[in-house]
Amino acid sequence: MPAPHWPAPTATTPVTATVALPGSKSVTNRALLLAALADGPGTVRRALRSRDADLMATALRALGTTLEATDESAAGVDWQVTPGPVRGGASIDAGLAGTVMRFVPPMAALADGPVFFDGDPHARKRPMGPILDALRALGARVDNDALPFTISGPLTGGEVTLDASGSSQFVSGLLLTAARFEKGITIRHVGPPVPSQPHIEMTVQMLRAAGVTVDDSERDVWRVLPGPIAARDMTVEPDLSNAAPFLAAALVTGGTVTIPSWPLHTTQAGDALRGLLTTMGATVTRSPATGDSTTPASPDAIDQPGVPAPSDTTDLVVTGSGALTGIDADLRDVGELTPTIAALAALATTPSRIRGVSHLRGHETDRLAALATEINRLGGDAEETEDGLNIRPRPLHGGTFHSYDDHRMATAGAVIGLAVPGVEVENIATTAKTLPEFVQMWTAMLDTP
Numbered sequence: 120m121p122a123p124h125w126p127a128p129t130a131t132t133p134v135t136a137t138v139a140l141p142g143s144k145s146v147t148n149r150a151l152l153l154a155a156l157a158d159g160p161g162t163v164r165r166a167l168r169s170r171d172a173d174l175m176a177t178a179l180r181a182l183g184t185t186l187e188a189t190d191e192s193a194a195g196v197d198w199q200v201t202p203g204p205v206r207g208g209a210s211i212d213a214g215l216a217g218t219v220m221r222f223v224p225p226m227a228a229l230a231d232g233p234v235f236f237d238g239d240p241h242a243r244k245r246p247m248g249p250i251l252d253a254l255r256a257l258g259a260r261v262d263n264d265a266l267p268f269t270i271s272g273p274l275t276g277g278e279v280t281l282d283a284s285g286s287s288q289f290v291s292g293l294l295l296t297a298a299r300f301e302k303g304i305t306i307r308h309v310g311p312p313v314p315s316q317p318h319i320e321m322t323v324q325m326l327r328a329a330g331v332t333v334d335d336s337e338r339d340v341w342r343v344l345p346g347p348i349a350a351r352d353m354t355v356e357p358d359l360s361n362a363a364p365f366l367a368a369a370l371v372t373g374g375t376v377t378i379p380s381w382p383l384h385t386t387q388a389g390d391a392l393r394g395l396l397t398t399m400g401a402t403v404t405r406s407p408a409t410g411d412s413t414t415p416a417s418p419d420a421i422d423q424p425g426v427p428a429p430s431d432t433t434d435l436v437v438t439g440s441g442a443l444t445g446i447d448a449d450l451r452d453v454g455e456l457t458p459t460i461a462a463l464a465a466l467a468t469t470p471s472r473i474r475g476v477s478h479l480r481g482h483e484t485d486r487l488a489a490l491a492t493e494i495n496r497l498g499g500d501a502e503e504t505e506d507g508l509n510i511r512p513r514p515l516h517g518g519t520f521h522s523y524d525d526h527r528m529a530t531a532g533a534v535i536g537l538a539v540p541g542v543e544v545e546n547i548a549t550t551a552k553t554l555p556e557f558v559q560m561w562t563a564m565l566d567t568p
């Protein structure tokens with residue numbers, strides 16, 4: 120029997136809360152994979168525990184990596200990771216995780232036998248063609264152009280041209296394992312612009328921190344030299360994209376939300392919230408770190424990407440003025456923020472235009488269609504465009520907000536529910552993809568006196 124819909128709480132007063140976020144999905148899954156490919160045992164501290172992160176851990180174990188949880192708390196899990204020879208014969212469940220379906224196959228092509236990949240029903244619809252073609256061009260055999268597929272090595276590496284306009288993860292996936300290919304890799308992108316550049320920068324920075332030589336000096340070309348990936352001690356930053364719905368609550372209610380341990384320098388897409396929320400009417404400030412329990416404190420972590428030292432973080436404080444204005448924004452680089460920005464736009468007093476995000480049709484669901492449908496179902500005025508959404512002010516009413524098994528759709532429904540009585544989010548449990556504690560954290564935020 121499906122779980123009952125979740126009655127999204129309506130805020131009756133301005134929220135005033137501090138919300139500590141667990142680790143970044145994107146940093147966690149890169150760190151785990153790099154640790155599994157490294158030249159010795161390493162650690163990944165304060166890693167996210169969520170469906171996507173657990174799928175990555177399970178996939179790496181199936182390929183011969185030993186992962187041992189040495190400490191676990193609300194701040195995350197500390198993994199001791201011991202690489203092993205990459206083992207064939209495995210069956211990998213990618214769930215609906217882009218990071219598993221795009222990052223793990225290049226590693227699987229190093230295995231001593233074939234590796235089978237499948238995922239959720241919708242995962243079979245997510246674009247995979249360009250990365251699977253690239254793996255073929257580099258020497259692997261792959262028997263399909265989407266999930267499910269079986270991949271077999273050996274793979275020698277070398278030069279490859281692909282169209283990564285559908286997902287930056289095609290580039291990141293190849294780069295992460297490339298130092299282990301006999302010839303390394305040269306990737307050339309040809310096609311419309313590659314989205315989510317900060318995520319590629321995250322990949323490049325984390326590789327360099329592990330001693331890998333990466334040349335990204337030419338636009339749309341990435342070169343990785345063959346060589347070892349150094350074993351390290353990494354600490355994961357809080358997930359700034361998952362800060363989005365909580366910070367949005369400050370704007371919707373005219374309140375204040377503080378996120379501790381916000382890195383001063385980061386490649387996370389969520390950092391763009393500072394500018395986006397300011398444009399929509401918020402005041403965004405940084406205040407000295409409170410030294411809360413989520414502040415990464417690993418002394419050898421300084422200057423390593425994904426590893427802010429305590430002095431490299433501040434509290435981020437977002438205060439809503441009560442006024443919520445629309446936005447005209449190109450979100451190509453930060454597409455995963457779109458559902459929250461669209462939810463705010465649906466509550467804004469002036470029109471919004473979101474551009475540059477046609478690749479969102481290949482995310483957990485077709486997010487452009489899903490957002491337009493669900494906002495309009497509540498009486499709103501949202502229209503899909505070729506590469507985004509136009510959203511105009513119109514009073515909303517209660518009703519069911521469908522999540523389409525998409526964590527960020529579910530949290531967008533929660534944001535709208537703050538201002539609109541009677542919103543019920545279908546399948547709120549899908550937030551477990553990256554934030555299993557979402558409902559408790561949302562309730563605690565609203566209950567803070």
Ligand SMILES: O=C(O)C1=C[C@@H](OP(=O)(O)O)[C@@H](O)[C@H](O)C1
Nearest residue numbers: 145286287288314315318454455
């Ligand atoms: O590499 C990553 O960790 C991610 C890259 C982006 O993918 P796309 O480039 O497919 O949007 C982003 O939207 C996704 O949530 C995480």
Ligand SMILES: C=C(OP(=O)(O)O)C(=O)O
Nearest residue numbers: 215216217218455482483
């Ligand atoms: C697009 C997203 O996820 P994935 O890593 O599955 O692509 C997302 O989290 O918004």
